[in-house]
Amino acid sequence: MSDRRLRVSAKRMLTSSICEIELRDPAGSALPPHPPGAHVSLETPAGQRRSYSITNPASETDRYVIAVHRQPDGRGGSVSVVDDTEIGSLLTVSAATSTFDLVEAPRYLLVAGGIGITPIRSMLHHLLEQARARVRLVYLTRTREETAYAEELAHPDLMDVVVLHHSAVSGRADLWPWLAEPDDQTHVYCCGSTALMDEVRALTMHWRPSHIHFEDFAGVDALGGTSAPFTLTWEPTGEPIGVAAGETALDALRRSGVRTPSSCGSGTCGTCRLRLVAGQAEHRDLVLTAQERESFVMPCVSRAAGEAITVAPL
Numbered sequence: 001m002s003d004r005r006l007r008v009s010a011k012r013m014l015t016s017s018i019c020e021i022e023l024r025d026p027a028g029s030a031l032p033p034h035p036p037g038a039h040v041s042l043e044t045p046a047g048q049r050r051s052y053s054i055t056n057p058a059s060e061t062d063r064y065v066i067a068v069h070r071q072p073d074g075r076g077g078s079v080s081v082v083d084d085t086e087i088g089s090l091l092t093v094s095a096a097t098s099t100f101d102l103v104e105a106p107r108y109l110l111v112a113g114g115i116g117i118t119p120i121r122s123m124l125h126h127l128l129e130q131a132r133a134r135v136r137l138v139y140l141t142r143t144r145e146e147t148a149y150a151e152e153l154a155h156p157d158l159m160d161v162v163v164l165h166h167s168a169v170s171g172r173a174d175l176w177p178w179l180a181e182p183d184d185q186t187h188v189y190c191c192g193s194t195a196l197m198d199e200v201r202a203l204t205m206h207w208r209p210s211h212i213h214f215e216d217f218a219g220v221d222a223l224g225g226t227s228a229p230f231t232l233t234w235e236p237t238g239e240p241i242g243v244a245a246g247e248t249a250l251d252a253l254r255r256s257g258v259r260t261p262s263s264c265g266s267g268t269c270g271t272c273r274l275r276l277v278a279g280q281a282e283h284r285d286l287v288l289t290a291q292e293r294e295s296f297v298m299p300c301v302s303r304a305a306g307e308a309i310t311v312a313p314l
């Protein structure tokens with residue numbers, strides 16, 4: 001995934017805690033394509049790597065627009081992006097990549113909770129251009145004031161497409177009427193809190209799994225289950241690195257001075273992908289396909305299946 005320096009060309013608060021940032025090439029060049037649902041990984045001014053979904057339509061080739069939920073109790077990435085950037089700031093940003101692909105389908109049900117609207121909004125715009133009659137969006141937030149893109153999505157033009165639900169006003173949303181009847185013609189796309197995604201997962205147990213899609217930045221617990229120690233060899237130097245039971249392969253690489261990009265730390269964004277050169281991996285990520293697992297490994301969550309593996313940069 002090649003990085004480039006992009007300029008913050010616009011910045012505005014969508015709500016008291018959600019900030020929209022527009023990124024453009026300083027020379028005005030087109031950016032690598034961003035399919036609906038794609039995200040970028042960027043380096044925050046404080047030096048962390050974070051992933052953010054792109055929210056503007058894929059047809060806009062000259063900008064990436066992200067919306068960042070400033071979380072003062074988080075790990076500091078969102079606070080740095082919101083507080084430490086201004087118009088003109090340059091950020092190191094990856095090309096857009098996607099683990100939340102919009103497949104061709106007769107109909108779509110989009111379910112967004114809170115900041116989960118960001119990839120869903122790019123999907124909605126794409127589908128409005130192509131298949132307006134075949135898409136519905138259910139967008140759940142606590143209040144209108146906390147709703148990103150409230151004015152746009154509550155516009156009368158979208159009355160037949162968007163259902164906005166504010167739980168502080170109307171109570172807990174009941175998604176069952178939307179999901180009770182499994183429909184082979186409909187694909188469901190959901191992004192939001194873990195609780196919302198768990199609920200949609202539970203309510204769609206009777207659907208075909210291939211028709212239900214989640215953008216899950218919460219990911220997996222890297223050290224969950226059994227985590228035995230193993231040896232990780234970094235091919236470029238040949239250095240064997242001991243990975244302790246309570247440590248991730250990524251942390252062990254960092255401890256040994258290997259700088260390799262990462263973002264979610266939970267096996268979901270695809271940023272930390274390395275080549276698997278030798279040995280068998282115990283794959284714990286949610287990104288790689290079965291075929292990719294033969295050649296790649298995500299060191300933020302995955303480990304050696306035996307005593308050792310050798311990895312290399314892409």
Ligand code: FES
Pocket residue numbers: 261262263264265266267268269270271272273285287298299300301
């Ligand atoms: S850092 Fe996101 S998959 Fe590893």
